[in-house]
Amino acid sequence: MAARSIASLSLSFGLVSIPVKLYSATEAGAAVHFNLLHNCGSRLKQQYVCLKENVVVERADMIKGYEFEKDRYVTFTPAELKALEESARHTVDIISFIPLASVDPIYYDKAYLLAPDKRGAKPYHLLLAAMRESGRCALARWAWKGRQYVVQVRPAADEGGLVLQQLLYADEVRSPKELDIEDAAIAKPELQLALQLIEQIASDSYDPDEYRDEEKSRVLAAIDEKIAGKAIVVAEPADADTAEGKIIDLTEALRASLGARKAASGKAPAAARSARAEPAEAAPAPARKSAKRAPAPAPAAAPAPRARARK
Numbered sequence: 001m002a003a004r005s006i007a008s009l010s011l012s013f014g015l016v017s018i019p020v021k022l023y024s025a026t027e028a029g030a031a032v033h034f035n036l037l038h039n040c041g042s043r044l045k046q047q048y049v050c051l052k053e054n055v056v057v058e059r060a061d062m063i064k065g066y067e068f069e070k071d072r073y074v075t076f077t078p079a080e081l082k083a084l085e086e087s088a089r090h091t092v093d094i095i096s097f098i099p100l101a102s103v104d105p106i107y108y109d110k111a112y113l114l115a116p117d118k119r120g121a122k123p124y125h126l127l128l129a130a131m132r133e134s135g136r137c138a139l140a141r142w143a144w145k146g147r148q149y150v151v152q153v154r155p156a157a158d159e160g161g162l163v164l165q166q167l168l169y170a171d172e173v174r175s176p177k178e179l180d181i182e183d184a185a186i187a188k189p190e191l192q193l194a195l196q197l198i199e200q201i202a203s204d205s206y207d208p209d210e211y212r213d214e215e216k217s218r219v220l221a222a223i224d225e226k227i228a229g230k231a232i233v234v235a236e237p238a239d240a241d242t243a244e245g246k247i248i249d250l251t252e253a254l255r256a257s258l259g260a261r262k263a264a265s266g267k268a269p270a271a272a273r274s275a276r277a278e279p280a281e282a283a284p285a286p287a288r289k290s291a292k293r294a295p296a297p298a299p300a301a302a303p304a305p306r307a308r309a310r311k
Helices: 078-086 121-134 188-200 214-227 250-277
Strands: 007-013 016-024 064-069 072-076 091-099 108-116 136-144 147-155 162-167
Touching: 007 121, 007 136, 016 121, 072 078, 091 147, 108 121, 121 136, 121 147, 121 162, 188 250
Parallel strands: 007 091
Antiparallel strands: 007 016, 016 108, 064 072, 091 136, 108 162, 136 147, 147 162
């Protein structure tokens, strides 16, 4: 399905104004959601109850208010709230150009994509090329839905266009200094072993297609089994000693990690050489142990289960 723009904006720097369209950069609702039901199987309905009169309040009778003191509010009509939102400017004002790596990712909030609007292709691509050439990104101000944001406008990593990244303010981000992290002395041999381990599993880039949400897949598989009338087998918890509380020698753990990586990388070539040197009949594979399942219930006349529609 084609992407739909959220808003039409103007990206402004100096006397140059670039008409752009704003698109969400991420997909919402990817998680598995469960509905609340009564034990009879019926869906539940949310209701709002007045704490003073103890009656259910219909949406038409609701108003919005801001609590400025305990239990004291100033209220706003729908027209007043609409006027507040309409005061937002549809201009993203660039205030400076900074090095791409100068913003700590901890300040990143929601991301959007920018595409040129009508008659905006030439200045859009000019700004994009200039930022790529200079290695800099734009820092800008943007008023949107009753709030002013500081945003970063940067070239997309896949060379597809511009990204508008909302940034958090300083008072919205916690510092590790607040955690009172205990200091520890690191010996040079330990550091060298850690650097070797990093080098063994180092990669030059991040490819998001190499990863998937295995927990989501597990939950969806369990839902499919429920639909098919099968029992869900609960995985046994991991050994507590491997998770926490077991004191180990850091240097020995690093050496063992390095040895395990080397052994794993050497098994495949050795097996291939052995197969080429001495072809032999493949040994019969051992019988797989069947998964634990609850005893199947006695067959009964019932409609065939419906397949779950995946989102």
